[in-house]
Amino acid sequence: MTVIATERLSKRYPRVTALDRLDLGIKPGVTGLVGANGAGKSTLIKILLGLAPATEGNASVLGMDVRTEGPRIRERVGYMPEHDCLPPDVSATEFVVHMARMAGLPPTAARERTADTLRHVGLHEERYRPMGGYSTGMKQRVKLAQALVHDPQLVFLDEPTNGLDPVGRDDMLGLIRRVHTDFGISVLVTSHLLGELERTCDHVVIIDGGKLLRSSATADFTQATAALAVEVTDSDDHPDGTAALREALLAAGLRVESGGPGTQTLPGAGRIVLVDAADELTHDVVRDTVAELGLGLVRMEQRRHRIAEVFQTPADAPQAPKGGGTDVR
Amino acid sequence: MSAETTPTTARAAEAPAGASIHDIGYRHYDGERHGRAYVRRSLYVQSLRGAFGIGRSARSKVLPILLLTFMCVPAVIIVAIAVFTDAHSLVAKPTNLVIGAMPLIGLFVAAVAPQLVSRDLRFNTMPLYLSRPMERSDYVAAKFAAMATAVAVFTGLPLLVMFLGGLLGKLKFADQARSFAFGLVLVALFSLLHAGIGLLVASVTPRRGFGVGAIIAVLTIPYFAVNMLMGILWYNDRQGPVEWLGLLSPGTLMSGVQSKYLDGTSDFPGEIVVSDVAGAVYLLVTALLIAGSYALLNVRYRRAGL
Ligand SMILES: Nc1ncnc2c1ncn2[C@@H]1O[C@H](COP(=O)(O)OP(=O)(O)OP(=O)(O)O)[C@@H](O)[C@H]1O
Ligand SMILES: [Mg+2]
Numbered sequence: 219m220t221v222i223a224t225e226r227l228s229k230r231y232p233r234v235t236a237l238d239r240l241d242l243g244i245k246p247g248v249t250g251l252v253g254a255n256g257a258g259k260s261t262l263i264k265i266l267l268g269l270a271p272a273t274e275g276n277a278s279v280l281g282m283d284v285r286t287e288g289p290r291i292r293e294r295v296g297y298m299p300e301h302d303c304l305p306p307d308v309s310a311t312e313f314v315v316h317m318a319r320m321a322g323l324p325p326t327a328a329r330e331r332t333a334d335t336l337r338h339v340g341l342h343e344e345r346y347r348p349m350g351g352y353s354t355g356m357k358q359r360v361k362l363a364q365a366l367v368h369d370p371q372l373v374f375l376d377e378p379t380n381g382l383d384p385v386g387r388d389d390m391l392g393l394i395r396r397v398h399t400d401f402g403i404s405v406l407v408t409s410h411l412l413g414e415l416e417r418t419c420d421h422v423v424i425i426d427g428g429k430l431l432r433s434s435a436t437a438d439f440t441q442a443t444a445a446l447a448v449e450v451t452d453s454d455d456h457p458d459g460t461a462a463l464r465e466a467l468l469a470a471g472l473r474v475e476s477g478g479p480g481t482q483t484l485p486g487a488g489r490i491v492l493v494d495a496a497d498e499l500t501h502d503v504v505r506d507t508v509a510e511l512g513l514g515l516v517r518m519e520q521r522r523h524r525i526a527e528v529f530q531t532p533a534d535a536p537q538a539p540k541g542g543g544t545d546v547r
Numbered sequence: 548m549s550a551e552t553t554p555t556t557a558r559a560a561e562a563p564a565g566a567s568i569h570d571i572g573y574r575h576y577d578g579e580r581h582g583r584a585y586v587r588r589s590l591y592v593q594s595l596r597g598a599f600g601i602g603r604s605a606r607s608k609v610l611p612i613l614l615l616t617f618m619c620v621p622a623v624i625i626v627a628i629a630v631f632t633d634a635h636s637l638v639a640k641p642t643n644l645v646i647g648a649m650p651l652i653g654l655f656v657a658a659v660a661p662q663l664v665s666r667d668l669r670f671n672t673m674p675l676y677l678s679r680p681m682e683r684s685d686y687v688a689a690k691f692a693a694m695a696t697a698v699a700v701f702t703g704l705p706l707l708v709m710f711l712g713g714l715l716g717k718l719k720f721a722d723q724a725r726s727f728a729f730g731l732v733l734v735a736l737f738s739l740l741h742a743g744i745g746l747l748v749a750s751v752t753p754r755r756g757f758g759v760g761a762i763i764a765v766l767t768i769p770y771f772a773v774n775m776l777m778g779i780l781w782y783n784d785r786q787g788p789v790e791w792l793g794l795l796s797p798g799t800l801m802s803g804v805q806s807k808y809l810d811g812t813s814d815f816p817g818e819i820v821v822s823d824v825a826g827a828v829y830l831l832v833t834a835l836l837i838a839g840s841y842a843l844l845n846v847r848y849r850r851a852g853l
Contacts, residue, residue, distance in 0.1 A: 267677075296678075323579075
């Protein structure tokens with residue numbers, strides 16, 4: 219079963235192409251939609267909700283056509299917008315009850331579902347206070363609650379971690395995971411940080427400039443983009459230790475990506491050999507090779523590609539900044 | 548109300564150990580899901596209650612109650628006079644009451660319209676409404692109906708007081724019913740017209756303070772300007788254009804309609820009643836203003852929330 223399918227989906231504004239012939243097939247589960255600012259994430263969600271018409275192409279949500287069955291789709295999906303959307307002078311309870319009724323729930327059910335949902339997102343005594351006094355974390359929880367209150371089959375969460383501190387971010391990501399595992403609701407969650415979605419999502423879709431860049435299971439993703447950054451010293455036998463190591467690693471059958479055009483301008487970048495870490499053995503092979511060559515190992519660290527690198531072709535990929543950790547931001 | 552209990556199915560999934568606050572597993576909702584008509588009606592009722600501060604803070608009830616009291620005081624006095632003087636008719640017609648209370652009604656419209664529409668625009672709540680089964684037109688229809696009903700209740704209540712008081716005072720029922728009916732027709736036209744204008748202005752001024760000011764300005768400035776011009780022309784013996792000038796403000800438009808068709812008293816200079824041709828144009832302009840403001844409101848909301 220496919221929850222979201224798009225076919226050559228395009229959205230053109232007078233000046234920009236927000237979506238460019240996007241083909242997607244998203245299965246139940248938690249799917250991350252990753253892209254830089256302006257990549258077209260919010261635009262895609264609005265089209266899928268039937269709120270904005272596509273310029274061309276088709277899209278369906280839960281098997282229903284977004285063009286003709288918008289109201290029926292919206293009955294079964296929830297939406298958490300990226301912006302602040304809460305009136306400050308009403309309480310979370312009042313607001314979510316109202317939104318439940320706007321989703322078609324009878325009054326009693328709206329109240330019961332509101333109490334349940336607010337508890338599930340972790341909002342307790344605060345829920346009777348006006349929302350104007352809430353912290354960003356609490357506001358994000360209310361926004362999530364109103365998206366879940368009518369028990370949808372699928373929710374669109376547009377940058378739910380926006381503005382949260384690291385702890386709040388982890389809480390929110392955990393909550394999103396539970397929306398699928400405990401509540402059985404499929405999730406499409408957007409972010410411009412690939413790293414934070416890796417732990418939460420079963421599947422990641424990356425778009426850039428409205429085009430599909432990559433769509434794969436999160437597991438494939440991290441594996442394919444994991445790399446070892448290796449820096450070695452020179453020795454008398456090998457005046458250019460970096461070059462020698464690269465040759466030796468290639469000979470050992472590893473994929474090495476260093477010395478691409480443009481990388482030389484980065485200070486020290488020319489001295490880093492980036493090895494595709496296909497499996498755990500890579501680590502040992504590199505260490506043994508360095509030892510055999512008699513070079514000094516300055517460092518060897520696990521590194522995930524930055525999101526910018528995913529957007530580049532492999533030829534000019536290894537522009538990782540010197541000393542960059544595993545943070546992919 | 549047994550149909551409204553929530554059917555749920557317990558989920559097999561247990562919350563992870565230690566997560567005591569989440570110890571009650573998620574329950575799915577298998578109950579009834581109403582369609583657009585229910586959503587529209589719910590939004591209508593919620594908005595109408597909100598217009599009078601019902602279900603809102605005590606502070607938001609003050610102004611509506613105060614204004615309603617001011618509205619009803621004249622009606623009570625009129626009834627009291629009739630009862631204590633054993634008169635055979637009331638000293639004022641219901642239509643007089645509506646036209647005379649125009650400034651108060653304007654204040655009410657200015658207070659309520661921003662409350663009904665500006666908040667959802669200012670706090671960006673529109674996307675939440677639009678992500679639900681309703682369409683933009685449902686939102687507009689519900690808000691328009693709520694606003695018109697609120698103005699009608701506000702304007703019609705003193706008329707009801709007068710009617711019931713008149714019956715208590717043993718005035719002739721047929722006369723009372725007739726003038727009450729005329730009054731209600733005026734109330735209906737008045738409410739639709741002012742709902743349209745008020746909501747339209749409020750929907751383009753999301754900042755509440757601006758909305759209130761803009762509505763008062765739109766309702767009063769043309770009204771006083773037209774009245775002044777009418778007076779000037781009248782006293783300079785240029786009576787011809789006077790009846791046409793009345794078309795230029797919502798207040799004078801209503802005034803012209805009620806004196807022509809609803810057995811009202813004219814408050815135009817010289818108490819003139821507009822000619823048949825002008826009267827037809829008055830009705831036409833009223834209809835166009837109501838339909839036009841409703842259509843423009845829909846246009847305004849076509850792009851809202853995106
Ligand atoms: N109503 C509009 N009119 C014109 N251009 C628009 C409109 N809405 C979006 N765009 C443009 O379409 C592109 C995609 O915007 P979109 O909001 O979908 O990006 P996004 O991936 O959600 O970005 P962000 O991370 O900043 O939220 C951007 O270049 C944006 O400027
Ligand atoms: Mg966005």
